[in-house]
Each structure stands twice: as structure tokens, then as C-alpha cells.
Amino acid sequence: MTKLQSQGREPFEAVDRAPEAQADGFATVRQAHESEIAEDYVELIAELIETRGEARPVEIAERLGVKPPTVTKNISRLKAAGLVRREPYRAIFLTDAGQDLAEICRRRHRVVVAFLLSLGIDKETAERDAEGIEHHVSGTTLEAFERRLNQK
Amino acid sequence: MTKLQSQGREPFEAVDRAPEAQADGFATVRQAHESEIAEDYVELIAELIETRGEARPVEIAERLGVKPPTVTKNISRLKAAGLVRREPYRAIFLTDAGQDLAEICRRRHRVVVAFLLSLGIDKETAERDAEGIEHHVSGTTLEAFERRLNQK
DNA sequence: TAGATAAGTTAGCCATGTCTAACTTTGTAC
DNA sequence: GTACAAAGTTAGACATGGCTAACTTATCTA
Numbered sequence: 074m075t076k077l078q079s080q081g082r083e084p085f086e087a088v089d090r091a092p093e094a095q096a097d098g099f100a101t102v103r104q105a106h107e108s109e110i111a112e113d114y115v116e117l118i119a120e121l122i123e124t125r126g127e128a129r130p131v132e133i134a135e136r137l138g139v140k141p142p143t144v145t146k147n148i149s150r151l152k153a154a155g156l157v158r159r160e161p162y163r164a165i166f167l168t169d170a171g172q173d174l175a176e177i178c179r180r181r182h183r184v185v186v187a188f189l190l191s192l193g194i195d196k197e198t199a200e201r202d203a204e205g206i207e208h209h210v211s212g213t214t215l216e217a218f219e220r221r222l223n224q225k
Numbered sequence: 226m227t228k229l230q231s232q233g234r235e236p237f238e239a240v241d242r243a244p245e246a247q248a249d250g251f252a253t254v255r256q257a258h259e260s261e262i263a264e265d266y267v268e269l270i271a272e273l274i275e276t277r278g279e280a281r282p283v284e285i286a287e288r289l290g291v292k293p294p295t296v297t298k299n300i301s302r303l304k305a306a307g308l309v310r311r312e313p314y315r316a317i318f319l320t321d322a323g324q325d326l327a328e329i330c331r332r333r334h335r336v337v338v339a340f341l342l343s344l345g346i347d348k349e350t351a352e353r354d355a356e357g358i359e360h361h362v363s364g365t366t367l368e369a370f371e372r373r374l375n376q377k
Numbered sequence: 378t379a380g381a382t383a384a385g386t387t388a389g390c391c392a393t394g395t396c397t398a399a400c401t402t403t404g405t406a407c
Numbered sequence: 408g409t410a411c412a413a414a415g416t417t418a419g420a421c422a423t424g425g426c427t428a429a430c431t432t433a434t435c436t437a
Binding site (some may be wrong): 195 | 249251351354361363367
């Protein structure tokens with residue numbers, strides 16, 4: 074666990090943590106990065122299927138701000154991971170696992186955005202920051218956000 | 226800008242954003258990833274200098290949970306970026322630019338941790354989540370966190 | 378139904394960030 | 408002052424996630 078907080082020289086003193094705990098934290102962040110792409114893709118695919126009727130690479134590329142070959146490559150990885158189902162040159166569908174993941178991500182995304190908005194942050198910033206923050210919000214923290222949202 | 230929120234079928238409806246705004250958001254996240262390592266390193270180096278008197282690769286490796294060669298490689302990049310000063314086989318020092326960045330990062334880190342703690346989240350989780358979240362918190366959001374902290 | 382255009386893929390490049398194995402340097406303890 | 412252990416570096420591999428250029432497939436339209 075963590076040691077006690079130190080003397081309080083500064084307004085918010087750094088919590089002095091055990092090296093392994095700190096290393097674990099960074100490992101968690103690195104792991105989160107690896108799943109971010111999968112999460113962003115399934116989230117976006119679910120969104121596109123809902124709003125557009127289907128998810129096409131060209132649209133995914135546009136929304137993510139990347140080029141089509143990047144999408145092709147990443148979709149293959151998603152397929153290998155069992156998250157999407159698809160034939161070459163056709164639209165992209167989510168497997169059950171993909172849909173479950175999308176559901177979790179979209180819900181988490183909405184909670185984070187709503188929470189930021191509740192702090193008085195403007196929509197554009199809330200969406201922008203949520204995009205990055207959401208992947209690093211643990212279940213515990215997400216619950217805290219929801220608790221705060223409900224008690225308002 | 227964003228369109229208006231839609232019908233509200235779900236508890237938190239997804240905000241329907243223009244594709245370019247969304248793409249910008251993802252681009253911002255990708256950019257943030259590129260500076261994360263630099264930020265983590267200078268933050269940690271500043272911390273080690275303060276608490277241990279000097280920053281050594283072996284300790285950085287231990288704290289970040291990576292192997293020494295990884296640290297060597299990343300420190301070279303930091304040196305190339307003008308953030309650290311150092312001779313091979315000797316301790317690592319921050320340049321003025323590195324110190325400025327460290328200061329900003331440490332302050333942001335402390336605010337994020339304090340904010341999470343203020344939501345009733347336990348220390349270990351707060352530290353862990355902050356490690357990932359801090360790199361994606363814009364100035365606007367950081368201010369909102371501080372405002373909230375001060376008004377308690 | 379033939380061509381043109383748009384969409385999608387493949388191939389191959391690059392940078393990042395991790396690793397292991399092997400080597401060099403530093404510092405210390407006799 | 409030498410030898411050994413610890414710290415640090417170098418070399419080289421690998422996966423990820425971008426890109427461009429060139430090719431293939433699908434679609435639409437005249």
C-alpha cells in the first residue's frame with residue numbers, strides 16, 4: 074500500500090507510493106493503451122450501425138481521422154480478436170462479444186461526458202477530454218461519477 | 226460545433242458530433258499519447274531528485290515497471306527533445322524546459338488525484354486512475370476540477 | 378452493359394516503445 | 408590496485424499503429 078503523506082510543504086503533496094504499486098499503475102496505463110483502439114472501433118462501429126444503418130471503413134476512417142488502410146489493418150485485428158465479423162469489401166458487423174464491449178464502452182463514455190458536463194465544462198471540451206479519459210476510468214471511479222451524477 | 230442532443234431514448238444519449246470534431250478529438254488523444262512518456266519521465270525524474278537526491282535509470286526502470294534498456298532509449302529521446310541533460314553512466318538532470326514541464330505535470334497530477342479523492346475514491350485507485358487520466362485533462366477541465374476542490 | 382468513380386485492400390515503409398542478450402563502465406571491498 | 412558486482416549501454420528483435428502508392432472490387436450512371 075501507500076506510505077503516509079509527507080510533511081505537506083506544498084498545497085497538494087505527492088502521495089509517496091511503493092515502487093511496485095507505482096509500476097503497476099504504469100503497467101495498467103500501458104495495457105489500457107493496447108485496448109483503446111479496440112474500444113474506440115467497436116464503440117464507433119456500434120454508433121454507425123445505429124445511426125447510419127451500417128459501418129463502412131470509409132466512414133470509420135473519417136471519424137477517427139485516419140486513412141483507410143489503417144482502418145483495414147485494425148479491423149483485421151478486431152476480427153482476429155473475435156470482436157467483428159466481416160467479408161472483404163463489405164460492411165462491418167459486431168459479434169456478440171463486440172456488441173457487449175461496445176455497450177460497456179458507450180455507457181462509460183456517456184457517464185464520463187455527463188459527469189464533465191455536470192462540472193460546467195462545455196460540450197466540445199467534455200467530448201474531447203472524455204475520448205481520452207474514458208479508457209483510464211476504473212469501475213470504482215465510474216461508480217463515483219455516477220453516484221455524483223445521481224445525487225445532483 | 227455539435228448538433229443538439231437527440232431524443233433522449235437512453236439515460237445519457239450520445240452527443241452527435243460533426244465527423245471532423247470527432248476526428249480532431251481522436252487526433253488529440255493520439256498526440257497526448259506521444260507526450261505521455263516524456264511527461265511521465267520528467268515527472269518521475271523531478272520526484273526522484275527531490276526525494277532521493279538524484280535520478281538514476283535503475284530507479285526509473287523500477288518505478289515505471291520497465292527494463293533498463295527501455296529507460297536508456299527513452300532518456301536519449303528526452304535529451305534530444307531538450308528536456309534532460311546528462312552524460313552516459315551518470316545521473317539524470319532536468320533542463321529548465323524539463324523542470325517547467327515537470328512542474329506542470331506534477332501540479333496537474335496532484336489536482337487530479339485530489340479531485341478523485343474528493344469523490345470518495347480510495348487512494349490506490351485514485352493514484353492508479355490519475356496516472357492514465359492526467360494526460361487527457363485539458364486546461365479547461367483542470368480548472369473545473371480545481372474550482373470544485375476549492376468550493377468544498 | 379460498359380466505363381468511370383468510389384471504396385477497399387495489399388505491400389511496404391517508418392517511428393515508437395517494449396524486450397533479451399551481450400557488452401562496457403563504475404564503484405567498492407578486499 | 409585488482410577483481411567483482413551492480414549499473415548502464417548497445418545491438419537487434421518484435422508488435423503496434425500510423426502512412427503512401429498502387430492495385431482490386433464494387434457501385435453507379437449514362
